[in-house]
Amino acid sequence: MRSLLQSFFNLSFRIKIPLWGSLLIVVSAGLVSVSLMFRAYDDLRQDLLISADSLGRTLANPLFPIMLHDQLWKAYETINAPFHGARLENPVQASALVLLDNKGRVYVASDPEEFPTLADFSTLGKDTAQVFEAARQLTGDATRSVDPGGSDRLWVVVPIQQENLRLGTLLLVYSKTVFLPRFVAIAARAAGAALLVLAILLPINWYWGRRMAVPLVQLSSRLNTAGSRLPEDIDPALYAYHDELGQLFAAVSRMITELRESERLKNEMVKDQRLAALGRLASGVAHEVNNPLAGMLTAIDTLKQRSDLDARTLKTVGLLERGLTQIRDTVRALLVEAKATGRSLTPTDIDDVRTLLHAQADKKSLRLDWRNDLGNTLPLPANLVRQVLINLLLNAIQAASPAGYVGCRIAQHNGGLRVEVRNDGARLSDEQLEHLFEPFMHTRESGHGLGLWVSYQIVQQLGGSIAAANETEHVRFTVNLPIDQAA
Amino acid sequence: MNRREWLFGVVGWLATAQLARATQPAPIRVGMTPAFLHDQHALLEDWRRYLERHLGRPVEFVQRDSYRETMDLLRQDRIEFAWICDYPYIHLRRQVRLLAVPLTDGKPLYRSYLIVPSSDTTTQSIAQLRDKVFAYADPYSNTGYLVPRYQLKQLGENPENFFARTFFTLSHRGVIEAVATRVAQGGAVDSFVWDTLAKVKPEVVRRTRIVSRSAEFGSPPFVAHQRVSAREFQAMQAALLGMGADPEGRALLQRLNLDGFTAGDPANYAGVAEMMKAFGEL
Numbered sequence: 001m002r003s004l005l006q007s008f009f010n011l012s013f014r015i016k017i018p019l020w021g022s023l024l025i026v027v028s029a030g031l032v033s034v035s036l037m038f039r040a041y042d043d044l045r046q047d048l049l050i051s052a053d054s055l056g057r058t059l060a061n062p063l064f065p066i067m068l069h070d071q072l073w074k075a076y077e078t079i080n081a082p083f084h085g086a087r088l089e090n091p092v093q094a095s096a097l098v099l100l101d102n103k104g105r106v107y108v109a110s111d112p113e114e115f116p117t118l119a120d121f122s123t124l125g126k127d128t129a130q131v132f133e134a135a136r137q138l139t140g141d142a143t144r145s146v147d148p149g150g151s152d153r154l155w156v157v158v159p160i161q162q163e164n165l166r167l168g169t170l171l172l173v174y175s176k177t178v179f180l181p182r183f184v185a186i187a188a189r190a191a192g193a194a195l196l197v198l199a200i201l202l203p204i205n206w207y208w209g210r211r212m213a214v215p216l217v218q219l220s221s222r223l224n225t226a227g228s229r230l231p232e233d234i235d236p237a238l239y240a241y242h243d244e245l246g247q248l249f250a251a252v253s254r255m256i257t258e259l260r261e262s263e264r265l266k267n268e269m270v271k272d273q274r275l276a277a278l279g280r281l282a283s284g285v286a287h288e289v290n291n292p293l294a295g296m297l298t299a300i301d302t303l304k305q306r307s308d309l310d311a312r313t314l315k316t317v318g319l320l321e322r323g324l325t326q327i328r329d330t331v332r333a334l335l336v337e338a339k340a341t342g343r344s345l346t347p348t349d350i351d352d353v354r355t356l357l358h359a360q361a362d363k364k365s366l367r368l369d370w371r372n373d374l375g376n377t378l379p380l381p382a383n384l385v386r387q388v389l390i391n392l393l394l395n396a397i398q399a400a401s402p403a404g405y406v407g408c409r410i411a412q413h414n415g416g417l418r419v420e421v422r423n424d425g426a427r428l429s430d431e432q433l434e435h436l437f438e439p440f441m442h443t444r445e446s447g448h449g450l451g452l453w454v455s456y457q458i459v460q461q462l463g464g465s466i467a468a469a470n471e472t473e474h475v476r477f478t479v480n481l482p483i484d485q486a487a
Numbered sequence: 488m489n490r491r492e493w494l495f496g497v498v499g500w501l502a503t504a505q506l507a508r509a510t511q512p513a514p515i516r517v518g519m520t521p522a523f524l525h526d527q528h529a530l531l532e533d534w535r536r537y538l539e540r541h542l543g544r545p546v547e548f549v550q551r552d553s554y555r556e557t558m559d560l561l562r563q564d565r566i567e568f569a570w571i572c573d574y575p576y577i578h579l580r581r582q583v584r585l586l587a588v589p590l591t592d593g594k595p596l597y598r599s600y601l602i603v604p605s606s607d608t609t610t611q612s613i614a615q616l617r618d619k620v621f622a623y624a625d626p627y628s629n630t631g632y633l634v635p636r637y638q639l640k641q642l643g644e645n646p647e648n649f650f651a652r653t654f655f656t657l658s659h660r661g662v663i664e665a666v667a668t669r670v671a672q673g674g675a676v677d678s679f680v681w682d683t684l685a686k687v688k689p690e691v692v693r694r695t696r697i698v699s700r701s702a703e704f705g706s707p708p709f710v711a712h713q714r715v716s717a718r719e720f721q722a723m724q725a726a727l728l729g730m731g732a733d734p735e736g737r738a739l740l741q742r743l744n745l746d747g748f749t750a751g752d753p754a755n756y757a758g759v760a761e762m763m764k765a766f767g768e769l
Contacts, residue, residue, distance in 0.1 A: 118652055
């Protein structure tokens with residue numbers, strides 16, 4: 001039982017709210033019906049007593065002279081009159097009328113078989129002694145109802161009396177069992193009304209309960225997943241109101257947004273740290289390699305000055321020199337040293353890059369959408385900005401589809417420089433986006449894979465940021481460079 | 488119009504009104520009693536109109552529930568004719584004349600039935616009804632009062648305390664109903680009323696059982712007040728006796744459960760007089 005109750009309380013709100021609502025409605029409808037039924041029963045009883053009182057008083061008047069003149073048959077006809085044309089199912093219809101004399105004997109009754117004339121009334125039934133006692137005590141023209149315990153009959157006692165002369169007592173007998181069909185009819189009507197109410201209220205309750213429960217259930221499932229992974233966004237259309245549930249909804253929605261933002265920042269940070277570590281490693285290796293390399297190249301240079309070298313040695317020395325030179329170039333490329341020297345960036349520097357890359361773009365019949373909003377000189381190192389811009393544009397031209405599109409937008413933004421480069425080439429995969437700015441990261445067959453790495457290093461050293469994103473039609477690279485006010 | 492003309496007018500109007508009243512014959516008043524089923528009001532109204540047409544003058548039925556009241560009407564000269572029981576007839580023999588007697592089963596005779604509820608299957612005679620509740624019809628009824636009391640007297644019982652309780656229903660039909668509903672455990676009833684009710688309301692009669700049938704007595708007669716003129720007497724007698732001769736009259740007789748009327752013979756009522764003597768009433 002306890003575990004059954006427990007498992008009920010463990011049910012989802014989706015079921016529990018409508019279920020609880022339904023239970024409350026059913027219980028209320030039942031209680032209202034039952035109270036109405038009891039009220040109806042009370043009314044019925046009251047009606048009966050009023051009707052009995054009225055009938056008793058009406059009959060008592062003519063019965064006085066009839067008993068006075070000892071007209072038994074007329075008395076019988078008088079008390080029998082209410083039964084003429086009586087409907088049996090009428091609940092306020094007496095089942096019998098009994099006239100007693102002062103000695104407690106039956107004078108005459110509408111039902112002589114049960115109450116024979118001259119019989120001692122007290123001994124006629126198990127409830128009659130109590131009724132007779134009540135009749136005996138009754139004085140004046142007051143009427144009284146007697147409901148003997150354990151009896152299925154209700155009695156109304158009316159004295160036959162005028163001016164202190166008591167001739168006898170009229171008893172009106174009512175069967176409580178005739179209440180039953182009437183009571184059942186009332187109960188059936190009440191039940192019908194209750195069912196109608198249920199038929200209207202239950203679907204409303206069910207709808208309302210689900211309306212409440214579904215947002216709660218979604219909130220709950222979102223919050224449940226929040227521990228293990230980033231929850232999906234909740235559907236704001238599910239609950240558009242501003243009550244407590246609506247506020248909760250909004251709060252959770254906000255929380256999910258913040259979680260996502262913090263997750264993004266975390267990823268970004270991890271990436272930055274990785275790139276920073278890579279950068280340190282690369283520059284460390286480069287420095288370590290650079291010194292012996294310089295020595296070796298100098299030694300080869302010195303060796304080449306000698307004239308006694310045969311052709312075979314010369315060829316080997318040449319081979320060594322080219323190899324070492326390539327190593328030096330690579331190492332140099334890795335070892336990005338953003339020296340903030342040289343002149344500041346002018347609009348002309350940007351336009352020079354356009355001129356420089358025009359031929360390349362033409363070769364692929366690309367549409368180069370150029371927009372340079374830079375109006376004045378900015379305190380940024382021109383050669384480094386140009387290098388980043390060239391790297392990004394070269395990549396874009398390579399990536400763009402044949403006769404495709406490359407866009408470049410340079411503008412001042414938030415007090416810094418903003419460079420946006422777009423191409424209409426293939427989207428970048430999540431994997432590519434993750435490792436885009438790492439060295440030797442090839443997005444295509446050609447190239448040494450250091451362009452973006454170098455650009456990243458430069459932007460980092462200038463205190464800016466670089467990011468790539470897939471737009472609906474383009475792949476976009478954005479560079480933000482802050483302008484050092486002190487410089 | 489001057490005063491004299493106005494006076495003449497009034498006198499003239501009074502005179503014509505008086506004349507009109509004189510041409511309209513006085514109604515014949517007939518007392519009707521529970522000697523038969525006198526509460527069949529539609530039948531009575533048809534019968535009254537029948538008699539009006541045959542007598543050529545208005546007929547009034549004066550209905551009373553007890554013989555006593557009808558006897559008083561005769562004594563007070565407030566009715567000309569009456570259909571009464573044989574017992575009152577003997578009482579009033581000096582004031583009234585025998586006019587007509589109804590025929591049942593072709594005879595001007597009837598009996599008293601001693602009846603008990605049909606649920607009582609043991610009672611075989613009135614002697615077994617000691618200390619029971621007994622219903623009489625009327626203190627001036629022969630079959631409904633005089634006969635059972637006479638029977639008890641014959642058995643050597645005192646009719647005044649033989650039964651635990653007696654009461655009058657003031658009609659034979661009431662006796663049958665009192666016994667049928669078992670208000671009374673026994674009753675005495677006019678055989679003509681019982682037989683008629685057995686046809687009209689069998690469901691009531693079925694709840695009673697005839698224990699014994701008395702000797703025959705002269706049927707409740709139509710009587711005429713002594714002061715009724717010979718012409719009126721004959722007209723009324725002819726109207727009643729002639730009912731069997733025309734279809735409308737026969738239909739009424741059938742509804743009355745009668746075979747017809749006969750002139751009757753006062754000798755038929757000797758039995759009642761004998762019983763009355765036994766009670767010192769004659």
